[in-house]
Amino acid sequence: MDEQVIEKLTLEDAADRLGSLREQLSKVIHGQRAVLDQLCVALLCGGHALLEGSPGTAKTLTVRALAMAMDCRMKRIQFTPDLMPSDIVGTNTYNLHTQTFELRPGPIFTDLLLADEINRAPAKTQAALLEAMSERHATIDGERELLSPVFTVFATQNPIEFEGTYPLPEAQQDRFLLKIPVPYPDVDAERDMLQAVHRGEAPERLEARGIEPVMTVAELQAMQRQLVDVQVEPGVMDYLLTLCRATREHDLLLMGASPRAAIHLLQASKASALLSGRDYVIPDDVVKMFTPVIGHRLVLSAEAEVSGEDAGSVQEQILDQTDVPR
């Protein structure tokens, strides 16, 4: 890990680094600009992201490519029904030679963690990850162990209700900054992908794709600090707040956005601004991040489900009923 400390980057430098990062990722991920942008937002906020998409849409490959382009550590956990908490956080093992207990850290001690099919693990195992996600530390045999300062979880889950899955509880979903839908690529992007394979390029061999490290962990931390300087005009702040509060008062929703969700929306909007090379948030940033940040936290009422409504249409209604400040 890079120990160098960078106090601050200029706005142009930050935009330049982030642009380069997206460029590297697009070597692997074709036609998924929105997904790449949201991954960058998650990184800038130091938040965790839930990637949801059908099998085979390069979710795992994306996270691997991200780690490579950032030149940072990355580990993967394949969640299964028999996965134990110690399999995630690690355990103390007895060393016969030294006759002492030694910590064998689990895969959670990394910079980027890919939690594949997180909804296949039981609630107890999911809870172990929950603590690490929110507190950025893990408790092993009563001892607290700090995690990486840029520890970020990218969890994947399938949108289809497979047998043997454990749906993430609302409290755990609320810990995720974003839920990033990973759609199928469009026809041109898929054709490019097939032609690359036809030329002999193996999709999983990232080295062959020429991905280069373009950002360091220290630079990422500097950009995270830079978010504080991104301005939010009072009208835009009120707009964001009105949107969040509207979810709590909507007839079709049993549960709306939590105060933590409002904080996450603010952070994500600021990160979106920085990603666009601005040091101020505009309403478009808020609108752009509203669904990825808020969508997975909403719980529909029974009446809404019976009448065939979905969370997406409710979010659209809320956006359509809220005046944009200008």
Next chain:
Amino acid sequence: MRLAALLMMAIMLLGFASAKAGAEVDAAARGGPTDDPRAHLQQIKEDPLFTRWQRREMRAQGGERSELWFSQQWNDLRTWIGDALDRLFARQRARSWFGEGAGEGLGTLMRWFGVVLAGVLLLFVVLTVVRLLQERSAAEQATPVRRSRIRDALESGEALAAGGSEWMGEAERLAGEGDLRLAYRAVYLSLLSGLHERKKIDFRRHRTNWTYVRQYRGADRERSVLAELTATFDETWYGQHLPERSRYEQIRERVGMLISGEAADG
């Protein structure tokens, strides 16, 4: 007083007409002369009502010239009414006995119709004048209300609350006061209002500025000008980066060009 005199005259004339008809009946019954204008004139002069009226007329003789003119007019009107009534009664007689004289009756009706029409026209003119005066008064009072409404709209961002030129006027006023940030806001609202009027965008308050850029109905060149103006507004309003005065003037000019459709040419 004039009205009272008019009414009195009408009553007298009606009395005269009925007395004339009665005298004809009495004379016919007595077998004497049926109509003697001098005798009737004498009867009128001896009537106490006529005497009182005559005294008042005499007093009025010493009045102003306008009073004399009015008296003359009044006498003409009285004569005209008397003639009209005579003709009316004559027509009735003719109709009942011989079936003639219908043309005279129709002429009288037409004359009455003319009087009523003139009255209605006069009433219409008076009401129109009154209404115009009221409107002018309301307009004088509404100017501060209008300005207050524009300020409210500026506060809430309701671009359609005023026309493009009104927003520009407000922007000029704000720029004159040195508040360039608010002036920018007014100019941008002027742009949205103007483009909505030209049906280049559909303004809705829940839509973001960049939605209008994406959905702009016009040439690509115009769209790029709109994008540039939107970016400048974002920087000024949301980013609170205050512009130079010269920059403001340029932006104002470009907004005017885009609204008028000149941006596509230039």
